[in-house]
Amino acid sequence: MGAGFPKSDVTLKPETGLLRNAEDAGVEASQDSDESLMARFCDSDLPAFEKLFQRYSRPIRAYLSRLVGPGPAEDLAQATFLSVVRSRGRFDRNARFRPWLYTIATNAARDHHRRHREDLIDESRLLSEASDPSGASVPRDEGLERAVQNALGQLPEGQRLAIVMHRFQNLSFAEIAQALDLSESAVKVRAHRGYKRLRELLEGVWKSG
Amino acid sequence: MTPQCQSVLDRLGAPLSGELLAHAQGCSECQQVQRSYELMRSQALPSAEVAPAGVSERVASELHRRPRAYRWWWGPVALGAIYSLLVVVGILVLSVDDTAPQSLRIAGLGLALASLIGFVAALAPGSRRTRNAVFPVVGVMLLSVLAAARTTQYGQHFWVDGASCLLVEVLTSLIPLALGVWLLTRTAFHPIRSLLLPFCAATAGLVVLSFHCADGLPAHLLVFHLLPWLVLSAVAWLIRARTPSYSYAP
Numbered sequence: 420m421g422a423g424f425p426k427s428d429v430t431l432k433p434e435t436g437l438l439r440n441a442e443d444a445g446v447e448a449s450q451d452s453d454e455s456l457m458a459r460f461c462d463s464d465l466p467a468f469e470k471l472f473q474r475y476s477r478p479i480r481a482y483l484s485r486l487v488g489p490g491p492a493e494d495l496a497q498a499t500f501l502s503v504v505r506s507r508g509r510f511d512r513n514a515r516f517r518p519w520l521y522t523i524a525t526n527a528a529r530d531h532h533r534r535h536r537e538d539l540i541d542e543s544r545l546l547s548e549a550s551d552p553s554g555a556s557v558p559r560d561e562g563l564e565r566a567v568q569n570a571l572g573q574l575p576e577g578q579r580l581a582i583v584m585h586r587f588q589n590l591s592f593a594e595i596a597q598a599l600d601l602s603e604s605a606v607k608v609r610a611h612r613g614y615k616r617l618r619e620l621l622e623g624v625w626k627s628g
Numbered sequence: 629m630t631p632q633c634q635s636v637l638d639r640l641g642a643p644l645s646g647e648l649l650a651h652a653q654g655c656s657e658c659q660q661v662q663r664s665y666e667l668m669r670s671q672a673l674p675s676a677e678v679a680p681a682g683v684s685e686r687v688a689s690e691l692h693r694r695p696r697a698y699r700w701w702w703g704p705v706a707l708g709a710i711y712s713l714l715v716v717v718g719i720l721v722l723s724v725d726d727t728a729p730q731s732l733r734i735a736g737l738g739l740a741l742a743s744l745i746g747f748v749a750a751l752a753p754g755s756r757r758t759r760n761a762v763f764p765v766v767g768v769m770l771l772s773v774l775a776a777a778r779t780t781q782y783g784q785h786f787w788v789d790g791a792s793c794l795l796v797e798v799l800t801s802l803i804p805l806a807l808g809v810w811l812l813t814r815t816a817f818h819p820i821r822s823l824l825l826p827f828c829a830a831t832a833g834l835v836v837l838s839f840h841c842a843d844g845l846p847a848h849l850l851v852f853h854l855l856p857w858l859v860l861s862a863v864a865w866l867i868r869a870r871t872p873s874y875s876y877a878p
Contacts, residue, residue: 461697468687476683497683498876504690506815506877508697509753519878526816526876533817567668585640586668592638600756600878604634611629611637611661618660621667 453516461507471516472500478588479524485571485583486528495527502527518597521590525580525598570620578613581606633658640665703811704747711747711804711832715740718800718836728842732776736838739769739831746828750821751811753878759824766827773834774854777844786845790852793841797833797856804829805864812868816876819869826864830857 451459451470459467479499483492502523503510510519571579580599584590592610596603629637632651636644636658644652652658742765749755749762808829812822834857843849 463691463695463697465688465691469684472683472687497686500683501686501690502816502875502877504687505694505875508702509700509815509877511753522878523816523876526873526878530817530873530876563667586665600754607634607637608629611633611657614637614661614664615657617664617667621664 454512457510457516458512461510461512468504475520476500479520482521482524482583482588483528485587487531491531495524495531498527499524515594515597517590518594521584521588521598522600566621570617573620574613574616578609578616581610582613582617585610629657637661700751700753703751703814707747707804707807707811707829708744710807711743711829712740714800714803714832715835718796718832719839722796722836722840724839725842728839729776729778732773732838732842735769735772735776736835739766739773739838740835742766742769743828743831746824750825750828759820763824766831770831770834773838774849777849778842786848789843790848793837793848793852794856796836796840797853798860800833800836801830801860804832805860809864809868809871813871814874816873816878817869822865822868823861826861830860830864833857
């Protein structure tokens, strides 16, 4: 579990396994924060952007894969990072970088959805992706994955985004609230309803599991 | 959702103890939430390890073309300057109707001020509340411009008088609208943002008309003042909705 990138916003989020030991803490502390890297990039420091890209390339592609499928996700991930470059002047240096990045990725997915008039989650593409083991870091249950994606696809967009960001991308509710331009309590209500609805939709899977 | 449910939600994946544990064990909603969360624990990241090709080159090329990061407020400042310039030129060039009541001109200037604020609200990153607040302000100023026209003072020729108003409205608003749509394409498409900006940009003609035309005939105001403003705004919104975004930043 986890997005597979070092997190600069050091929050004690138990389920992510962050800062479990002193070694991890040392690694985290020695790294530049996202915000300082972004500030340097705004001052035309290209290596700073490369670091950000290395940190977030994979999580962003994973996030977009969950929203639009892996094929478009590659293009949209590129568009997301290009948007960071093109709109670096719009980044508020007092704001957090990660929610801003996820806002951009979400906007890219929404735009894709709007232009292609298709479901935000395309099951057939997700299934073909699920059969590709190249990126799997843990054993995958394709049946379960299919059921979960199918259930996620049946949620309203607001609930789906809140759950994907929270469960799969390990964003805190405060970060999700910033990314979606909502209050934190509104995000919690959406996530709560979404998890409840998922439980109902995954009833059969749960029983068989 | 109770405050305790919120606390359980905050601590999903972490061991619960004390009151929260007791609550979670007795709350069916929290149990549903926890089970969904646990069920998705085994979900792997559906992503390949390979970085997308060509990003570095595209980024370097982008930085080479635009080495400087422009702050967001350049957009509204430029738009506001052009809007103000066109309004001033329009007022100076066109014959001013001396019979127009002072309240009409004041209302026109108020509308211009509200529109300038609207530019900032529409183009500023993450200003949802301000955007929502500016809409009714622009609406009230617009109504005050229409209401300030003398209902006893009608033009002699409905279509001829109206055509000149229509022309002023369209010609004065075209450049701010075009620039506004271009600025909107520099960010992600947002329906409200993309509606507010054209609404404000298209008021340039209305502001000029508040000095130029005191015709208070409701049909004249509706057909030659309000309708063109509405149509221009709607067309600009549609164009923006169909134009690709240069960036997906908020």
